[in-house]
Amino acid sequence: MNRRRLGQEGPEVSAIGLGCMGMSEFYGQIDEAESIAVIHRALDLGVDFIDTADMYGRGHNEELVGRAIKDRRDEVVLATKFGVVRGEGAERGVDGSPAYVKQAADASLGRLGVDHIDLYYLHRRDPEVPIEETVGAMAELVEAGKVGRIGLSEVNADTLRKAHATHPISALQSEYSLFTRGIEAEILPTARELGIALVAYSPISRGLLGGVLGPADQLPDDDFRRYLPRFAGENGTRNEELVAGIRKIAEEAGCTPAQLSLAWLLSRGEDIIPIPGTKRLRYLEENTAAAGITLTPDALAALEAALPPDGAIGDRYPDMSLIEL
Numbered sequence: 001m002n003r004r005r006l007g008q009e010g011p012e013v014s015a016i017g018l019g020c021m022g023m024s025e026f027y028g029q030i031d032e033a034e035s036i037a038v039i040h041r042a043l044d045l046g047v048d049f050i051d052t053a054d055m056y057g058r059g060h061n062e063e064l065v066g067r068a069i070k071d072r073r074d075e076v077v078l079a080t081k082f083g084v085v086r087g088e089g090a091e092r093g094v095d096g097s098p099a100y101v102k103q104a105a106d107a108s109l110g111r112l113g114v115d116h117i118d119l120y121y122l123h124r125r126d127p128e129v130p131i132e133e134t135v136g137a138m139a140e141l142v143e144a145g146k147v148g149r150i151g152l153s154e155v156n157a158d159t160l161r162k163a164h165a166t167h168p169i170s171a172l173q174s175e176y177s178l179f180t181r182g183i184e185a186e187i188l189p190t191a192r193e194l195g196i197a198l199v200a201y202s203p204i205s206r207g208l209l210g211g212v213l214g215p216a217d218q219l220p221d222d223d224f225r226r227y228l229p230r231f232a233g234e235n236g237t238r239n240e241e242l243v244a245g246i247r248k249i250a251e252e253a254g255c256t257p258a259q260l261s262l263a264w265l266l267s268r269g270e271d272i273i274p275i276p277g278t279k280r281l282r283y284l285e286e287n288t289a290a291a292g293i294t295l296t297p298d299a300l301a302a303l304e305a306a307l308p309p310d311g312a313i314g315d316r317y318p319d320m321s322l323i324e325l
Contacts, residue, residue: 001046002291004273006077006119007170008195010149013077015266015291017049018042018284019201019277020065024057027207027279028223032064035279039068043075045288051173051201051275053081053123054108062111070113079199080108081123081153081173083134096126098137105141121151121173131159132166139167151199157190164194176200176272178209178246178261178303179230179239179312192271203265203274204287205230205312208239209246210258229315245306253299255290258283262290264303 002015023035039050052065062080069076082104085095095104108117120141122134141147151171152163163169172191174183176198183198191198204210208230229235243257250260258276265274276287295303 001288004197004270006149006197006273007168009168010170010197011077011118013049013273014047015273016047016262016288017051017079017199017273017275018047019275020050020052020061021056022277023064023279024061026056026223030279034281035064036068038279038281038284039065040072041281042284042288043069043072045284047284047288048075049077049079049273049275051079051199051277052112053084053121054104054111055081055084055086055123058086059107059111062108066112066114073114077118078112078114079119079121079151079171080112080117081121082108083123083126094124094126096122096129096131096134098133101134101137102141105146109146116146116148118148119151119171120147120149121153121171122155123153125152125155125159131155131163135163135166135169142167153201157186160187160190160194160196164196169194169196171197171199171273173199173201173275175202175316176265176274177203177205177311178264178307179205179242180316181309181311192269196271198269198272200265200272200274201277202316203276204258204261208312209243209261210256210283230312235312239312242307242312246303249299249302249306252302253293253295255293256286258286259290259293260295260299260303262287263293263295264300266291267295267300 003012004015005012023030052061054062083094083096085093125131138150149170151173152169153173176183188198230239247257250257253260262274265272278284
């Protein structure tokens with residue numbers, strides 16, 4: 001597995017990481033045994049960049065990841081996130097207060113069963129707390145040895161600059177794929193100017209770019225993609241038509257649509273690290289193999305011609321209020 005660096009002075013990680021969210025919820029039925037097997041197989045394949053968050057499964061995902069890496073901690077570059085508050089009694093959906101930063105970090109360390117987190121992200125910015133205060137508290141975790149590097153998720157260029165001026169930011173996690181390219185205008189150039197790696201989540205557009213999902217209304221009731229604007233109704237039909245064009249290009253390139261999507265992201269720059277999520281061994285193997293695919297100029301040109309410049313039809317979420325555009 002090729003390696004890429006988290007920021008200018010951060011650790012090297014596998015060029016493709018592993019997102020673990022779906023192992024706990026959001027995408028239908030879960031299977032803890034297979035999920036742990038997926039994490040173990042990822043490490044065997046050289047995929048060492050493991051991504052979780054405290055809100056995935058309300059802590060379940062961190063506990064699951066912690067069990068999976070218990071005997072292999074030194075093989076893992078472990079990333080988790082805080083800031084999205086779920087559950088009864090939560091007064092607001094996000095919390096970036098300094099007191100909560102430390103509370104959340106200690107709770108994550110306990111669930112993960114580790115003494116430090118390699119990369120600790122603010123999952124969503126709290127609009128009621130200046131970013132300098134949140135990042136300042138995260139910097140104190142670095143000084144205390146509880147966190148190695150810090151990152152942000154889904155912030156705009158202005159917030160990224162303010163945060164980086166407070167303490168070096170190693171990684172920005174944003175949704176980025178053939179279907180989601182909004183960050184290319186300002187956010188990605190700013191990250192590159194500052195020497196911040198771009199960790200691309202949902203690089204296969206929550207499976208949509210894989211071309212195997214079918215109509216949204218046929219997904220299980222507990223699969224939240226049923227309710228995403230890009231999957232439903234006319235939007236879903238039009239996006240499936242776009243995927244059909246991608247499938248043809250993939251066939252000509254000798255790979256799957258998902259592999260084509262990941263290879264395209266890898267071609268966008270050495271500072272981009274996709275973290276496709278899966279809870280199935282067969283998809284892990286497929287995704288990981290994309291690291292060995294080099295797309296020809298003709299294939300890249302065909303992709304640009306086949307897709308609208310602003311990506312898929314429809315918003316990413318029903319409520320975009322927590323995304324800084």
